[in-house]
Amino acid sequence: MYTAAGLAILITMVLAITRTLLGPTVYDRILAVNMFGTKTVLIIAVIAFMSGRTDLLDIALAYALINFIGIVAVLKFFEYGEFSRGGRGRP
Amino acid sequence: MNLDSVIDILLLAFMAVIAIAIVRIRDLFGIAMLFSIFSLLSAGVFTVMDAADVAFTEAAVGAGISTILMLATLTRTARKEKPSNSKNPAVALIVVFVTGALLVFGTSDLPRFGDPQAPVHQHVAPRYIEESPKEIGIPNMVTSVLASYRGYDTLGETTVxxxxxxxxxxxxGMRRSRRREDDEEID
Structure with a gap:
């Protein structure tokens, strides 16, 4: 069962990479990178259960957080063109 | 062939594909995104190789901070890479190939991956494993090596x-304060 899950995740990774490479718009690429990060979290979880090293699950959780913060930063960059700007309407 | 080696081979193949794409794409934002994926892939490879600490650092620094720093740099520069005007690409190719060949040649001397007889596992590692819970009193060996045995080294790294x-x-921050002054002048 882990083998099937692992293979499915790897195939999804291929699809995400293809979209990042082809991606006509910026948003395709951002979404593909976000999905790729999620797939990395999942494949680490599969590896953790397959090999019985459940301490790797902590790393998968940290990856999920890093992925989220990174995507928020990228989107903020695209909304404001820089990072030093605050929320909406504020200079 | 078990799934572990399939995952290994596929992750490395993905890394090769991404590296070639980074060289060929001219859109710098796309390259920043691809670098993020590259870091996640190498972090995955480190995880498969059981190097959890290195994978952790790679994900935090490579996929997290560097992507943000590269995007921050992009706000100062252009979005597109200029076409290179190097006269002779053959020289660059030769330099890269020679360097790569030297690196591959260097790996032939390295001990096999996971070899318990490797010098790195013979020098101070047994002492860390046997004595560190008594000497330092921290259950995690990596923490006691980083924070106590190599404390000065860690202090230097933190300073850097x-x-x-x-x-x-x-x-x-310099740019922000300058723009505030501009805004005030306009007001």
Whole structure:
């Protein structure tokens, strides 16, 4: 069962990479990178259960957080063109 | 062939594909995104190789901070890479191939991956494993090596990172204060 899950995740990774490479718009690429990060979290979880090293699950959780913060930063960059700007309407 | 080696081979193949794409694409934002994927892939490879600490650092620094720093740099520069005007690409190719060949040649001397007889596992590692819970009193060996046995080294690294952080904050904050002054002049 882990083998099937692992293979499915790897195939999804291929699809995400293809979209990042082809991606006509910026948003395709951002979404593909976000999905790729999620797939990395999942494949680490599969590896953790397959090999019985459940301490790797902590790393998968940290990856999920890093992925989220990174995507928020990228989107903020695209909304404001820089990072030093605050929320909406504020200079 | 078990799934572990399939995952290994596929992750490395993905890394090769991404590296070639980074060289060929001219859109710098796309390259920043691809670098993020590259870091996640190498972090995955480190995880498969059981190097959890290195994978952790790679994900935090490579996929997290570097992507943000590269995007911050992009706000100062152009979105497109200029076509290179190097006269002779053959020289660059030869340099890269020679360097790569030397690196591959260098790996032939390395001990096999996971070899318990490797010198790195013979020198001080047994002492860390046997004595560190008694000597330092921290159950995690990696923490006791980083924070106690190599304490000065860690202090130096932290100082370097702290200095770099101050420099980056100064560079990013300088622009903000300048724009505020501009805004006030307009008002």
């Amino acid at each position: 990172i702290f200095t770099a952080g101050i420099a980056v904050m100064a560079l990013l």
